[in-house]
Amino acid sequence: MISTVKKAIRPVWAARAIHKSAVEVLKQPAPEDTVTASFGKFISEIKPQHLSPVVLHRSKRMVLDSIGVGLIGSTTDVFELALQHCQNMYAPGDSSSVYGHRGIRLSPILAAFVNGVATHSMDFDDTWHPATHPSGAVLPAVLALSDMMPANNKPSGLDFLLAFNVGIEIQGRLLRFSNEAHNIPKRFHPPSVVGTMGSAAACARLLSLDPIQSSHALAIAASLAGAPMANAATQSKPLHIGNASRLGLEAALLASRGLEASPLVLDAVAGVAGFSAFYEDYVPQPLQSPGNDSHMFLLEEQDIGFKRFPAHLGMHWVADAAASVHKILVGVGPGTVSPAQVEDILLRVPKSKYINRPFPESEHEARHSFQFNACTALLDGEVTVQSFTPAAMNRPDLHALLSRVRLEHPNDNPANFNHMYGEVQLTLVGGDTVKGRCNTFYGHWRNPLSNDSLRKKFRSNAEVVLPSEKVERLIEVVEDLDQLRDCRNLLSQLQ
DSSP states (O other): OHHHHTOOOOOSHHHHHTTSOHHHHHHSOOGGGSHHHHHHHHHHHOOGGGOOHHHHHHHHHHHHHHHHHHHHHTTSHHHHHHHHHHHTSOOOOOOEEETTEEEEEEOHHHHHHHHHHHHHTTTOSOBBTTTBOHHHHHHHHHHHHHHHSOGGGOOOHHHHHHHHHHHHHHHHHHHTTOSGGGSOOSSBOHHHHHHHHHHHHHHHHHTTOOHHHHHHHHHHHHTTOOOBGGGTTSTTHHHHHHHHHHHHHHHHHHHHTTOOOOTTTTSOBTTBOSGGGTOTTOOOOOOOOOTTSOOOOHHHHSOOBOOSSSSOTTHHHHHHHHHHHHHHHHOSSSOOOOGGGEEEEEEEOOOOGGGOOSSOOSHHHHTTOHHHHHHHHHHHSSOOGGGGSHHHHTOHHHHHHHTTEEEEOOTTOOSOTTTOOEEEEEEETTSOEEEEEESSOTTSTTSOOOHHHHHHHHHHHHTTTSOHHHHHHHHHHHHTGGGOSSTHHHHHHTO
């Protein structure tokens, strides 16, 4: 099978150049000078030695967190629906494991899909800037592909981490070619776009595809990418991550068999939309090939944001601001804020329509509601996994507070995860006001979770479906992943 996967394909540029006039050739960049070619060359030529200790440390934290949120995500209704769908499909070659389900194996494509759905089913997965969920689109595909490979040809732990980091890097580079991408999205859900490309890049690296094959994998992935923001806060949003993971894997496998696509998909071509179809202000730049020199991964320059509770990233600012107000009113220790104390609640937040939901009717809407998360933190002093259960959502005190909420959108509070803030101001019965503000929540890339906090989150998530001894073993395996001769030990812990 691997010999088929690594089959070389015929370069297409030389054959096409024969049919071009000399003048036309002069007007076009040489094939090796295109942006698309530079990305393919980078994917093919990057080596494990280019991973710095900082990148290795940060990416292992991402792997651990993503596995944890995938495991707890495997208990959700949307995951169960996706799993039932895949079990009823024709799926030969059931070689790949499924999060949280020991006796179930699927084809690599379907395993990447359902594990991607699990990862985003609670909106608990990591976030980066410009905005995307980088790990959920890549890790399930790399795990599924590693499962697919023969026992005597599994990738080493370092090769596994290299492929994962290539998938993260490609996403970050593509997002930085657009100013529009820096803001909270309005049209396409970013992981359904750049995540599909990142998954394809990671799988191309793990398959050792050559530069031309890797370029084709990206171009094929571009034809499979994109999902509208209208499905945010619904059960369909987790499908965006599942599709990004599986379709990127599929793109790499198709490229490995010789399927060709546009050699200019990442370039700016007048009158023809490539990747610019997703970002109208897209201005691409070549990605420098590492060669024998060092490569500075974007992950080294900017850490990842990890969520402390399962909701849209923007909710973490208002939740922390509201929790500080709760502490002022209640003090340290258990206790709740009574609606009888509160006359008015003012939230100063960025303007973003899809996370302005005054009275959410489902857990998915609640995870995307400034109002819900602020009022939950006001009542309880925090937001947790349990905050989105029907019992918690239907509390009369919570609904009483929701009815008192107003929103303001100050000009100095942009819809941008790198610059926004959250402010909560309560007017109490009697006229006194109490205010809380959060500029950078704990878990943001500027204020990252400590290793102890990250492991605490992982244990809390993973122990929902795995015995504690296996959870501790997973922590150890991921921590030593770059030292493993092959990744079978990691794969076996997930089965």
